[in-house]
Amino acid sequence: MSQALLVIDVQNEYFTGKLPVTYPHGSIVNILQAMDAAHAARMPVIVIQHANRAAGTATFVPGTPAWELHPDVTKRPHDLLLEKTLPGSFTGTHLDAWLKERGITTVTIAGYMTQMCCDTTARQAFHHGYSVQFLSDATGTLSITNSAGAISDTDLQRAILVTQQMRFSQVMTTAAWIQSLPISYQ
Numbered sequence: 001m002s003q004a005l006l007v008i009d010v011q012n013e014y015f016t017g018k019l020p021v022t023y024p025h026g027s028i029v030n031i032l033q034a035m036d037a038a039h040a041a042r043m044p045v046i047v048i049q050h051a052n053r054a055a056g057t058a059t060f061v062p063g064t065p066a067w068e069l070h071p072d073v074t075k076r077p078h079d080l081l082l083e084k085t086l087p088g089s090f091t092g093t094h095l096d097a098w099l100k101e102r103g104i105t106t107v108t109i110a111g112y113m114t115q116m117c118c119d120t121t122a123r124q125a126f127h128h129g130y131s132v133q134f135l136s137d138a139t140g141t142l143s144i145t146n147s148a149g150a151i152s153d154t155d156l157q158r159a160i161l162v163t164q165q166m167r168f169s170q171v172m173t174t175a176a177w178i179q180s181l182p183i184s185y186q
Contacts, residue, residue, distance in 0.1 A: 008111030017066035023153035030138035134169035
């Protein structure tokens with residue numbers, strides 16, 4: 001089994017921008033621990049950055065401070081930096097080809113937001129034939145209210161994790177994931 005860590009949209013928009021992630025607490029620490037463990041294990045780390053290029057958009061506008069990667073992510077090594085413009089990291093990118101060229105069969109999902117880009121990417125990976133691991137405490141979200149209703153950050157996180165575990169992913173904590181790495185990765 002060859003693995004890669006996908007670090008999705010860990011951008012300032014979720015810290016100092018318009019969409020501050022509120023749950024789970026400490027998710028950024030777990031994302032960074034996952035990156036460090038993957039690098040130490042010589043596992044490919046793919047950093048994915050969302051860009052909203054539509055006119056008149058208010059979030060993830062390229063070149064703005066909110067669009068930039070979190071500074072602690074930029075300090076860490078990665079094997080590929082990939083830009084995406086839609087929630088799924090496989091749509092309109094060369095992610096699938098890059099993974100297949102390297103014989104990757106399992107991807108691990110970390111980053112933001114759980115219910116949007118992380119969930120979409122995990123489902124796409126499953127549809128492309130990858131085994132998927134979804135880090136429950138290295139993904140995160142916020143409470144949402146819109147015309148369809150309202151949901152708390154805690155309930156939204158739990159709903160996505162339960163759904164992912166039903167069919168698409170093996171849901172696990174960052175600590176459990178690090179412990180599960182094959183000996184060749186430790």
